[in-house]
Amino acid sequence: MSRKDQLRILLPHTSLGIGRQPMALRAAEALAAECSEAIGSEVKAEFVHLDPLCPGAGLEETLLGASGEAEAVFMLPAEMHIDLFVKRALADAAVWARKKNHDARIFYDGVEPCHPLLLASLADAGRRAAMDLGVTGPGQFRLLLAASGDGDPEVRAESYKLMRLLWEEIGAATGEIGFVRHGNPMLAPALKRFAAGPLPTIVAAQYLWPCEHRDFAETMVGDISGELGRPIPLTVPIGDHPNVGAWFRQRAMGMWWDYRLKTQRPAIKLSEGLSINTKNTA
Numbered sequence: 001m002s003r004k005d006q007l008r009i010l011l012p013h014t015s016l017g018i019g020r021q022p023m024a025l026r027a028a029e030a031l032a033a034e035c036s037e038a039i040g041s042e043v044k045a046e047f048v049h050l051d052p053l054c055p056g057a058g059l060e061e062t063l064l065g066a067s068g069e070a071e072a073v074f075m076l077p078a079e080m081h082i083d084l085f086v087k088r089a090l091a092d093a094a095v096w097a098r099k100k101n102h103d104a105r106i107f108y109d110g111v112e113p114c115h116p117l118l119l120a121s122l123a124d125a126g127r128r129a130a131m132d133l134g135v136t137g138p139g140q141f142r143l144l145l146a147a148s149g150d151g152d153p154e155v156r157a158e159s160y161k162l163m164r165l166l167w168e169e170i171g172a173a174t175g176e177i178g179f180v181r182h183g184n185p186m187l188a189p190a191l192k193r194f195a196a197g198p199l200p201t202i203v204a205a206q207y208l209w210p211c212e213h214r215d216f217a218e219t220m221v222g223d224i225s226g227e228l229g230r231p232i233p234l235t236v237p238i239g240d241h242p243n244v245g246a247w248f249r250q251r252a253m254g255m256w257w258d259y260r261l262k263t264q265r266p267a268i269k270l271s272e273g274l275s276i277n278t279k280n281t282a
Contacts, residue, residue, distance in 0.1 A: 008070035015211035019047030067104035075108035083151020138171030149179025
């Protein structure tokens with residue numbers, strides 16, 4: 001029987017095609033390499049698609065296969081927000097895989113959209129967008145955050161919080177938000193009203209990777225920019241920012257050391273030459 005890997009990392013996402021994008025592939029490869037070096041054993045990391053219309057369907061089989069090949073499987077959602085449907089899909093997939101494989105050790109975490117590393121990454125992108133307008137000083141431009149808005153109110157509340165933190169971080173004169181998948185406020189009318197003011201406007205996209213929602217936001221920004229006759233830069237995807245890589249690594253290694261602490265406790269020395277192993281084999 002072949003020896004199992006110590007760790008497999010799955011990166012669930014809800015947008016088609018992300019796992020095939022060069023930016024995402026580089027991120028997965030970097031995460032696997034850094035975790036392999038940290039734990040001294042080969043780690044594999046891969047993106048897996050979560051279908052919003054049938055959550056868990058593709059994830060379950062991938063998770064079951066990974067749990068048979070690795071001692072532990074971590075699921076790290078690979079987006080800047082996850083709603084209740086995604087959280088439920090992760091939980092259901094873990095329960096299903098554990099029923100099929102009673103030895104499976106499966107763990108997953110949540111996402112903090114306002115995590116300092118994500119905020120710093122988006123702030124860097126926002127500053128570059130402001131520089132594209134030729135403005136660098138505080139209070140010389142306005143900020144609009146383009147977010148999905150899909151899902152439960154808690155997700156939208158986190159987007160509002162992120163907008164406020166980003167507004168202060170990059171020194172915008174004022175801030176607003178527009179949702180791609182929610183009507184209050186909808187991105188297009190919010191941006192049209194906001195960008196008609198006297199100061200130039202930048203749009204920060206709350207997305208790690210190029211995806212259909214960001215593409216829609218980019219189309220709306222382009223249309224309104226043309227209609228108003230003024231440039232409105234949209235921030236680039238931040239998935240390949242070093243801070244985002246550090247965010248993934250921090251999550252994975254935090255879960256790993258917590259897992260090892262619970263399952264691989266060190267021997268307790270009773271006297272010279274005698275010890276008792278307290279390893280938890282459950």
